[in-house]
Amino acid sequence: MEMECLFYNNMGTIKIHKQDGNARLGSIGTAHGDVTTPVFMPVGTQGIVKATSHRDLKEMGIQIILTNAYHLYLRPGDVLIKEMGGIHKLSGWDRAILTDSGGYQVFSLGVLREIKEEGVVFQSHIDGSKHFLTPEKAMEVQENIGADIHMCLDECVPYPSSYEYTKGSVELTTRWAKRCKDAKKNSNSLLFGIIQGGFYKPLRIESARDLIEFDFDGYAIGGLSVGEPKSIMWEMVDTVMELLPLKKPRYLMGLGFPEDIVEGVKRGIDMFDCVIPTRHARNGNLFTSCGRINIKHARYIKDTGPIDESCTCYTCRTFSRAYLRHLFISHEISSYYLNTLHNLSFYTNLVKRIRDAIDSGTFDSFYNDFKSQWKGGELQDEYSICNG
Amino acid sequence: MEMECLFYNNMGTIKIHKQDGNARLGSIGTAHGDVTTPVFMPVGTQGIVKATSHRDLKEMGIQIILTNAYHLYLRPGDVLIKEMGGIHKLSGWDRAILTDSGGYQVFSLGVLREIKEEGVVFQSHIDGSKHFLTPEKAMEVQENIGADIHMCLDECVPYPSSYEYTKGSVELTTRWAKRCKDAKKNSNSLLFGIIQGGFYKPLRIESARDLIEFDFDGYAIGGLSVGEPKSIMWEMVDTVMELLPLKKPRYLMGLGFPEDIVEGVKRGIDMFDCVIPTRHARNGNLFTSCGRINIKHARYIKDTGPIDESCTCYTCRTFSRAYLRHLFISHEISSYYLNTLHNLSFYTNLVKRIRDAIDSGTFDSFYNDFKSQWKGGELQDEYSICNG
Numbered sequence: 001m002e003m004e005c006l007f008y009n010n011m012g013t014i015k016i017h018k019q020d021g022n023a024r025l026g027s028i029g030t031a032h033g034d035v036t037t038p039v040f041m042p043v044g045t046q047g048i049v050k051a052t053s054h055r056d057l058k059e060m061g062i063q064i065i066l067t068n069a070y071h072l073y074l075r076p077g078d079v080l081i082k083e084m085g086g087i088h089k090l091s092g093w094d095r096a097i098l099t100d101s102g103g104y105q106v107f108s109l110g111v112l113r114e115i116k117e118e119g120v121v122f123q124s125h126i127d128g129s130k131h132f133l134t135p136e137k138a139m140e141v142q143e144n145i146g147a148d149i150h151m152c153l154d155e156c157v158p159y160p161s162s163y164e165y166t167k168g169s170v171e172l173t174t175r176w177a178k179r180c181k182d183a184k185k186n187s188n189s190l191l192f193g194i195i196q197g198g199f200y201k202p203l204r205i206e207s208a209r210d211l212i213e214f215d216f217d218g219y220a221i222g223g224l225s226v227g228e229p230k231s232i233m234w235e236m237v238d239t240v241m242e243l244l245p246l247k248k249p250r251y252l253m254g255l256g257f258p259e260d261i262v263e264g265v266k267r268g269i270d271m272f273d274c275v276i277p278t279r280h281a282r283n284g285n286l287f288t289s290c291g292r293i294n295i296k297h298a299r300y301i302k303d304t305g306p307i308d309e310s311c312t313c314y315t316c317r318t319f320s321r322a323y324l325r326h327l328f329i330s331h332e333i334s335s336y337y338l339n340t341l342h343n344l345s346f347y348t349n350l351v352k353r354i355r356d357a358i359d360s361g362t363f364d365s366f367y368n369d370f371k372s373q374w375k376g377g378e379l380q381d382e383y384s385i386c387n388g
Numbered sequence: 389m390e391m392e393c394l395f396y397n398n399m400g401t402i403k404i405h406k407q408d409g410n411a412r413l414g415s416i417g418t419a420h421g422d423v424t425t426p427v428f429m430p431v432g433t434q435g436i437v438k439a440t441s442h443r444d445l446k447e448m449g450i451q452i453i454l455t456n457a458y459h460l461y462l463r464p465g466d467v468l469i470k471e472m473g474g475i476h477k478l479s480g481w482d483r484a485i486l487t488d489s490g491g492y493q494v495f496s497l498g499v500l501r502e503i504k505e506e507g508v509v510f511q512s513h514i515d516g517s518k519h520f521l522t523p524e525k526a527m528e529v530q531e532n533i534g535a536d537i538h539m540c541l542d543e544c545v546p547y548p549s550s551y552e553y554t555k556g557s558v559e560l561t562t563r564w565a566k567r568c569k570d571a572k573k574n575s576n577s578l579l580f581g582i583i584q585g586g587f588y589k590p591l592r593i594e595s596a597r598d599l600i601e602f603d604f605d606g607y608a609i610g611g612l613s614v615g616e617p618k619s620i621m622w623e624m625v626d627t628v629m630e631l632l633p634l635k636k637p638r639y640l641m642g643l644g645f646p647e648d649i650v651e652g653v654k655r656g657i658d659m660f661d662c663v664i665p666t667r668h669a670r671n672g673n674l675f676t677s678c679g680r681i682n683i684k685h686a687r688y689i690k691d692t693g694p695i696d697e698s699c700t701c702y703t704c705r706t707f708s709r710a711y712l713r714h715l716f717i718s719h720e721i722s723s724y725y726l727n728t729l730h731n732l733s734f735y736t737n738l739v740k741r742i743r744d745a746i747d748s749g750t751f752d753s754f755y756n757d758f759k760s761q762w763k764g765g766e767l768q769d770e771y772s773i774c775n776g
Contacts, residue, residue, distance in 0.1 A: 047711070047714075048720065050720060050722065053702070054537055055702065076718065080689070084710060088712065090708070090714075301464070320472075320480075322478065323480065326434065326463070332434055333670075333721060333724050334437075334441060336721050337725060
């Protein structure tokens with residue numbers, strides 16, 4: 001793919017090579033290589049993507065993974081990771097890594113945490129020990145871990161939340177973002193702000209405007225896909241996208257299904273992460289060109305075909321649905337491995353096709369083809385629908 | 389390796405290319421390729437070796453795997469496997485496969501089974517359903533599964549067992565062996581007899597002599613490593629080895645630790661199988677050049693070295709003990725995968741070195757070197773011993 005740069009200057013952290021509608025083909029430079037966008041980042045909680053090995057990910061062309069600061073902070077500990085030379089050296093993954101701030105996991109703990117102006121007190125899910133996560137601490141932990149892209153500490157509010165609560169929360173998130181920026185020491189990494197504001201357009205606008213003032217290296221949209229209707233979610237995204245600077249990466253956090261990625265790219269999103277392909281694989285939910293199937297279904301007992309006829313991954317080249325069903329039913333670890341390979345290949349191939357479409361100026365027709373073929377990420381186990 | 393044949397005729401099912409003392413370098417022809425011996429067969433209960441994929445095994449040079457007829461009979465069912473074109477086609481493993489008869493698993497069920505002259509009644513460990521396994525049924529199931537080497541149905545007695553019980557059992561095993569031979573229909577596969585006789589030399593001799601009369605394609609020594617002292621075990625092996633025909637493969641079932649393989653080869657054993665490398669991997673027990681370590685030990689927290697300095701497997705090339713410890717402690721599926729790759733590579737490399745030594749007529753010095761370096765397969769977690 002020929003890479004020309006449409007616009008880029010000292011202030012930009014993404015080079016945009018092509019634009020097709022709002023969809024953008026770009027690249028983000030990191031200390032561990034350029035990341036071509038739009039990109040999907042698989043989640044590798046402990047520095048490795050669950051039920052895989054690094055070489056599988058490299059083979060399928062994965063450029064960047066997300067690891068969880070919360071988990072690594074508790075075990076093996078960020079200080080130990082620093083002492084061992086950082087997460088790349090410790091884990092053996094030599095491509096780009098993004099760490100979340102740990103905030104999302106802490107807020108998911110529910111009763112085990114308490115929010116204050118200074119930060120958030122929480123109890124470890126491993127041993128119940130008490131910890132205090134401040135914006136400064138979140139930066140210190142992330143810099144000790146040593147990933148290439150860091151995220152500000154933010155508060156993610158549930159859906160629904162009151163306007164008053166959300167307003168207080170979004171303003172706290174803004175104050176925390178400023179403190180993260182001030183606390184950043186490492187010049188070798190990028191720091192992204194996270195736009196919150198729940199499901200209130202004025203608060204999303206306020207959050208975006210305030211964070212843009214701080215001139216982060218990139219902007220994430222957080223707090224979405226927490227139970228709200230999809231239409232409201234996209235309304236929030238659209239509201240924010242109008243405001244974001246073109247020269248900075250835009251990252252839609254925690255999404256999603258294949259259709260969410262296609263919709264996000266259409267709106268100008270550059271980066272995605274989600275546990276869906278990996279977690280679903282371990283539950284037997286596998287992606288095909290027209291939707292998601294569950295491999296344990298009895299209809300696959302004698303099915304000699306691959307998971308997806310058009311997929312060229314190792315799993316699809318080697319194993320039938322019948323055998324993959326047998327392995328899943330038998331709780332074989334190999335089943336989680338083979339299923340994960342397929343789902344990650346499916347996602348990687350999807351974003352590659354998206355990039356190719358933008359590059360050739362045909363994203364609109366790609367989008368329409370996808371929409372007409374795709375039955376949705378929710379379970380599509382009607383074999384006749386998917387293969388008719 | 390140049391392959392010359394020392395002796396081979398229509399009656400032989402193994403070509404012996406070199407002999408060094410009693411140790412033999414040979415090859416067994418199967419419908420899915422030649423198997424060079426001595427060989428270690430990993431156990432792939434469901435047609436795939438647990439926590440791996442076929443390509444990993446091929447990459448490390450594994451030529452044959454063992455699958456369990458008992459498990460496949462219960463799920464997905466041998467009739468279904470036959471309908472799907474056999475286990476090779478269903479599982480995607482295109483190299484040689486040996487199936488056990490199912491007897492060992494059935495006898496391991498304890499109270500859930502009852503032995504009669506006709507066969508053994510047992511209850512499924514999955515759903516409690518009742519089944520009747522006869523020699524004829526064992527052959528039918530194995531031929532439906534369609535592996536390359538089949539095993540006779542035998543009774544494996546515990547240690548200790550009385551002389552009277554063992555004598556009755558070994559004679560039943562002989563009658564069952566004859567019935568298996570008579571029931572064999574498929575000419576494309578080999579059938580091995582299993583020598584029993586517990587821990588009584590005269591009964592081991594009786595069993596071997598009777599089975600040799602039936603002229604099986606190969607002979608297995610069964611019922612060992614069931615709790616008896618090692619010295620008694622090797623006494624039984626030595627007793628039998630004197631009687632076995634040179635032109636037939638000799639298979640020591642269910643063993644063992646690396647030292648057992650080296651000892652077995654010294655006595656003229658050609659084939660081994662065992663769950664040790666794979667099961668131990670999933671428990672964090674990893675093999676090194678001098679013995680076995682457990683990766684969860686705190687002494688590995690900051691250990692930047694590979695599992696074994698002299699190992700060239702993917703795991704050792706990529707991951708430190710510190711990180712493998714972290715993955716194991718965190719119950720990551722990737723840990724089971726990476727550990728299994730290493731242990732299987734270790735075993736495969738061990739038998740490859742054994743074959744090279746026999747080929748170059750230096751097995752004795754290999755044996756002595758191994759014995760002086762190796763501290764035993766039992767836990768050797770004294771870091772200073774293993775690395776001193």
